[in-house]
Amino acid sequence: MALLAPGAAAVSGALAIFVKTPGRSALKTRLAAGTGTAYARQWYALAADAVASVAIQARADFGIAPYWAVAEAGAESAWAGLPTIAQGDGDLGTRMARVHSALVERHGFALLIGADVPQLTAPLIGEATRWLAAPGPTEPRLSLGPASDGGFWLFGSNKTIPLPAWTRVGYSQMDTASRFRDSLDGYGSWQTLLPLTDVDRAEDLKPVQRALALLAGPTAAQRTLAQWMHDTPAMPHRDPSQ
Template identity: 40%
Template sequence: MVSRQGAIVIFVKTPGYSPLKTRLAQTIGQAQAEQFHRLSAAAVAAVVQKVAQQKQVTPYWAVAEEAALTDPLWHQFATLFQGAGDLGTRLAHVNRVLSEQHDFVIFLGADAPQLPVTYLTDAVDLLTNVTDQRQFVLGPADDGGFYLFGTPICLSQETWLNVPYSAANTAEKLLAQLEGQGDIQRLPALTDVDTVRELQTIIQEQSDDDKLLPEQRQIREWIRQQNFPGD
């Protein structure tokens, strides 16, 4: 086996530059939706940082707004611009840029702050050790999307564009695009947050308190302290 060096990239939007968490904001208000995004991104970043201290990976923020690349909110990791266009176009762009510098790329959203360190470690391990068969890694989300995707190759733009995003079959369609290109390893499913109801769900998924990072405990306590209306 050959050791490989990869990238882990978290896709984010920047408060004050773009509308974000619009469905959540309809229920709890824009200010609290932005606060959730900040806390959730910080929790995901803490998980990435923990893994980066143990594995040969480089963390990045993929920022939606070019003007916000130097925003203090994203000081922790190197930043790159997602590029223009729809999500498929932006995923393809980031995949291409990072694949020029790294042997594999793991994509993360910023909306599953309960992500266990072990899930991300497992994804890195699967992509780090080269075998005869190419391997992809998918972390499915309960709504039909995915909270994590890892690829050892630069997928074609056509592959990314053939996936319907924010749909009940997003993960299924991505897997269909990968058919015949290699093995696909699945991680356990998690909830990513789009609505107020899912805020309570992610607390339930933070079941092993001893393994939570401080940033994960912080967002859990923030959720518990809010008086959110029903969804």
Template identity: 35%
Template sequence: MRRARLLIFAKPPRMGLAKTRLAAGMGRTEARRIAHFTLARTMRAVRGSSLDAALYLAPDRALDETLGGIWPPFLPRFSQGPGTLTERLGKGLADSPNGPVLFIGTDAPDISAAHLRCAVRALQRHDAVFGPAEDGGFWLFGVNKRPGLPPLFDNVRWSGPHTLADVRANLPSSARLALLQTLQDVDDRNDWKRWSQNKLR
């Protein structure tokens, strides 16, 4: 099997750009701090996984930023491109060769290198893998790309309780699916409060 490719979809932790829903409840400065925190933890997991990874960044000017080393210099960088999330994820999949392809964002602070390696192992025995999020979305999606695969991101209701189910419905009915550990995404003030409280227990 071809080596798995990991696509990280990210934005720089800049006020007014990242974590806009969080900023609405906590202010732009605190949202930027949390965005920086979750991004750094995601990059740490990626570095520890030793996977063939690439950064898909927005906006395009982020391609030239270093963020004090948070964007690992050894990771190739690509533009997410214009359009909706459906179109941008579709571009990442189209850019990738046939074989295992994994997608992650930077909203799940508990993501680890072990989670990423587990996803790769799951794709050795399954057609697709999800890392479910508590809100009905997912912190990871992986698929064994092959010729004839249907559009996987069409008609998906993003950022809501139906996101994972909608992507799953786009997979062939015969697809063998694997589920990883459920993690919490941090999208708004309530998410951050719940995650922080759980860490203090």
């Protein structure tokens, strides 16, 4: 089955939001360990809505085409508001490579982000878009948004990247961003975006909450998440079996 429906090639670029479907996959397990599963699931749902709202704003401002990149086969109907693309099987590097290659071939360049950076802004997406869509002779370009924990919250390129460059990296590590960049060394000129905090653990919630409060022009979905986080503070979770 094709990852994307047939259609004419575009050059506006694409943005894939990687998501897991509640009820179909375990999600935000490290966050749930500190807050409980119910809190983590609700936070994730609201955060995904917030990220999608920014992607839709970026579509209006910069012409980029946003997608949900869905982890589970057959779960596309759970994700509304944007077209979907399948992540497919394999480890994270393999799945990112598959989605990135498919979208570069269709749209000219592709950005990959997660659903756990709800403080993201359209102008940040615009910075990456302008870099990857620079006029003139097409040269290989890459964009990286480093995360505060040593990972990264965004990767984009206007060229497909060989699979080994994706899969030889250890993800969810304190040095993932630097190792990822080293792995892709020589594949193009780099742009580095503003570092952001992505939410993996309970201690990441406060920095993201502060960042949401500081947004100059939050979307409605970002305001909804910020209000929910204010009204529903995360409480330390204790395993009842202990």
